[in-house]
Amino acid sequence: MMTYCFESRHQSALCGQSPEEVVLTNQYIPLSIAENMEMEGDGTRSPNTLEDTLRTVLLRNRDQARVVMMLGPAGVGKTTTMQKMLLDWAGREELEEFDFIFPFAFRDLTLLEQEMSLEDFILVQHGHFTSESLAVILQSPQSLLFMFDGLEQYQYRLESTSHSALCTKPNQSAPVSVLITSLVQGELLKGASILITARSTASLSFLSDIECNHVQILGFSPPQRKAYFDQVFTDPKNAEQAFQYTEQKMGFYGLCGNPVFCWIMCFLLKETLETGDDLPETLTQVYVQTSASIFRAHNLEEGRARDLVLGLGKMATYSLGNSQLLSQKDLADSGLQQFLMSPLLSAFLFLYGDPASDNCMFSFISPIVQEFLIALLYYLDITWSGGESVEVLLGKLEGSVKFLDVFLSGLSDAAQRKPLEGIVGEFSKDRTEGLREWLKNTTVQSLQFLSYKRPLSYYRLLHQSQNPALVKEISDSQAAGLGRYYSELSAWDSAALNYVVMCCGGRDELHLHSSLNITGEMTLHLIPAFRLSRKLALLQCTLSTASYVHLASVIHKGRTVELDLSYNRAMGDSGAKALFEGLRDCSLQILRLPVCGLRAACCEDLASVLALPSTQLHVLDLRSNELQDEGLIQLCRGLRSPHCKLQELRMTSLARAFDCNLTDACCEGLAVALLSEGCSLTELDLSLNDLGDSGVLQLCEPLKFQGCSLEKLRLVNCQLSEATFRELGAVLRSGNSRLTALDVGLNKVGNTGAKYLWQALADNHCQLEHLDMEMINLTDGSLEDISAALKANTSLKTLVLKNNILTDASVPSLVQLINDSRTIQKINLQYNDFTEDVFEIFETCGRVKY
Known part of the structure; x- marks a missing residue:
């Protein structure tokens, strides 16, 4: 015999359809659950649909107790899902392996205070069984499924109990809480299956000693x-x-x-x-307009409507700190007895039982409605809770509420509360103004801390308050703060940050840092703010492909001139391809893409962009992407175009783990590009690539011609020898070279290789202003060449000689040279073989870093 009375609830605008109506009218839509990544014994993945997961877990290893916790917030569909399972079982569509299913609601079990046996416990709830038939049924526990719904509504604590205190026989009497614990721990009806629903894991300590499967319901995808x-x-x-x-x-x-x-x-x-x-534009407006609609439908006069809201708010506050299940006494203590028989009460509360009975119980239809009512109470009754400030109220309820500050912020806006204010009366002016002052002060304070998260939480409240003037006031006092770095954004943070930036009329710089999993939805929220930012930095973020499509739309014909996507390793060629579409007609001048997982395949698209007349790109940073020779050769096609405006190209490697992997094979094409009439490149960084002498010697050829625009060249750690240094010296002396900065450190050429550059410095054709020869094995033996060069040179401003093998013996002469020089502004001698004995000599020259 399969019978069950489906739970019937009053349907209202705030609580949704009753589970009975959803299930029996075939409106049930399957729910999504958190993906279960655990592997099954046969190596396959666990299912990730709710129905399949429940069925698989409940029917696994049927010789042992199977306990399943179905978790999810209020309103996510736990009760409805349980009742759908019952209907499908009754129709033999699902769970047909179970001969009997026994459903229970924890709120009903609260009324069972006396001790009883499991047999009596079942008969109290399911009176259609006889004692004789039930005794036979309980002899086959493997064919039984017990369902317990709403653990958070059980007023008695379920605790892990010693085996001696548990029940082992169906006819053994014990408190109901012990019966449930005995079932769950497998001491009673060993082999029976148990399904429990709860809002969170907070009440699950009694399950700590047993194997339990958790199924987290996410709701609708x-x-x-x-x-x-x-x-x-x-x-x-x-x-x-x-x-x-x-x-x-x-x-x-x-x-x-x-x-x-x-x-x-x-x-x-x-x-x-x-x-x-x-x-509605905000969450507050959703609940204000819905509540106003409910009140209008019941045509309640203002005084009684206000009394109802005040009473509900007081009971909501009491419920937070005490019990989710409320009694007739709780109702009376809150001044709601006059509304007991009113259908309006059931718009905000679930009623369990006959309202005229002392056993009737109540609960709020959801925590979010509960918090909304507390926010209304705060503004409608200034004497409530001793007239405490919003800061005190939020501090007292911290950890118990999630949306209270959101509603308080939203209700401070006259336009948002207007539909409800006309029904329940005016809100306290002192409290609405106090909320705005508190929000202003706390936001300003948060911007003075280095924490990324604190300002974002207040931006959410500013967004909810819909008060552009307040945002502007904060912005004017904290202009630098609003341009700070933001990290770990949620979708809500994205919408709030966009609102704040838009209220301020945009920012010169907007930085997001280390925000993982930035989805297309989040980027979509931020598009207006991005479009108003001249510099946009999204460093170490994990952006989806859709996000790059949205970024392309941002820079296309936008005002952004600098975009920094450094260390977005998951970008790859697919993300780059989407992004580059936006470069075809935009104002972007600087694009930074180091360590973005790019390969040679993306360089063809990039080269075609560089060759477009509409492209304004001046700086391109491609460091530490494995572009290889093929990638640079493709880029050279763009560099040769007369339309290419690129001035700075960086293709160095930040570390050997992230190499560009360039060799001498790419240098011929690059040399041709440097000589082309359209090439405007002034700065080139190819450091930490194995170009060798054969590669760099090819690059030296165009440097000797006046048509070559290159001014800054970095060739750090490129496996160069004396031959290349000799040729670089010849370039500097040629009189045609425009080079003003040369970095050739970490090429171990010693004094003999460096000699060619010292000789070039002494030549009046040399225009170098910066020379870096870090760690090239210079010794004191080079002092004579250095001295001759610095005495003759009239252009050099900075000289880097750190990490060499110079000793104390060279210090007096070097310091004297710098003191006598009219051009050198700084010389770096750090990490040579100096002792403390010469530090006093260094102190006599403020231009020496040692």
Whole structure:
């Protein structure tokens, strides 16, 4: 015999459809769960749909107790899913391996205070069984499934108990909490399956000693949400509009996966689309407009509406610190007895039992409604809770609330609270002004700390308050702070940050740093702010391919002149290809892409971009991407174009683990590009590539011609020998070279190789202003050449000789040379073989770094 009374709830705008209606009218939409990455014994992955997961876990290893915890927030569909499972079982569509399923609601078990046996416990809840038939049923525990719904509503604590205190026989009497624990721990009806639903893991300490499977329900995925909206709206056009609007305006709150929230949005958008009223822009407006609609439907006069809200707010506060299940006494203590028989009460509370009975219990339909009512109470009753400030209130309730500060911020805005204020009366002016002052002061204080997260949490509240003047006031006092670095953004943070930046009219610089998993949705929220930023930096972020598409739209015909995507290793050629589309017509002048996982394949697209007349790119940083010779050869096609405006190209390696892997094979094509009439390159960095003498000698040829525009050349650690230094010296003496900066450190040529550059410095054709010869094995034997060079040279401003083998003996002469020089502004002699004995000599010259 298979019978079960499905749970029937009053349907309201704030609580959604009842599980009974959803299940029995075939409106149930399967829910998504957190992906289970554990491997099964046969090496396959566990299923990641709710129904498949529950079925697999419950039917696995049927000789042992199988305990499954189905977790998820209020309104996510736990009860409805459980009832759908029961319906499918009764129709032999699912779980047919179980002969009997026994469902229980924890709130009903709270009333069972006396000790009883498991047999009596089942008969109290399922009276259609006889004692005789039940005794036979319980003899086959492997065929039984016990379902317990709503653990958070059980007022008695379930604790891990010693085996001696547990029940082992169905006819043994014990407190109900012990019966449940005995079932779960497998001492009673060993082999039976147990399914428990709960909002969180906070009450699961009694499961610590047993093997338990956790299934986390996420709710509706985007396709499931779309199916839900299509189901609720009869007009497909309205369904699409409502779905897209909800995704765009409410998606970042993390609530759209919740079926009850989807129901609220459908209810509200149906109404506003029909009346032509303004659509809600914030979460506060959603709950204000929905509550106002409920009150209007019941035509309650202002005084009674205010009394109801005040009473609900007081009971909501009490419930946070005490119990989710509330009694008739709690109702009376909050001044709500007068509304006991009113259908309006069930718009905010679930009623369990006959309202006229002392055993009737109540609970708020969701924590978020509870917090909304507390926020209303704060503004409507200034005497409540001793008239404490918002800071004290939030501190007292910290850890118990999630959206209270959001609602407090939103309700401080007159436009947002207006629909409800006309029904329940005016809000306290002192408290709305106090909230704005608190929000201003706390935001300013947060911007003075180095923490990335603190300002973002207040930006959320600023976004909710919809007060551009307040944001501008904060911005004017903390101009530098708003241009700070932000990291670890959520979708909500993205929307809030965009709002703040837009209120300020944009920023010169906007930095995001180490934000993992920046989705296309998050980037979409930030597009307006990005478009108003002249410098945009997203360092060490993990951007999706869709994010690069959105970034391309940002820089296309936008005002951004610098884009820094350093260390986005997952970009790869696919992300780069999407990004480069935006470069074809834009104002971008500086593009930094070091360590972005780029390969040679992307260079063809980049070369074609460089050759376009519309491209304004002046600086291109491609350090530590494995572009290899093929990639640079492709780029040279762009460099040769008369339309190419590139002035700086960096293709060095930041570390050997991230090489560009360039060799001498690319140097011929680069030399040709440097000689081409259209090439405007003035700075080239090829450090830490194995170019060798054969490669760099090819590059020296164009440097001897006046047509070559190159002014700065870095060839650090390129495996160069004396032959190359000899040729570089000849270039500097040629009279045609424009080189003003040369870095050739970490090429171990010693005094003999360096001699060619010292000789060049002494030549009046040499225009070098900066020379770096770090770690090339210079000794005191080079002092005579250095002296001759510095005495004759009239252009050199900085000289780097650190990490060589110079000793104390050379110090007096070097210091004297610098003191006598009219041009040298700085010489770096760090990490040579100096002792402390010469530090006093160094101190006599402020231009020496030692």
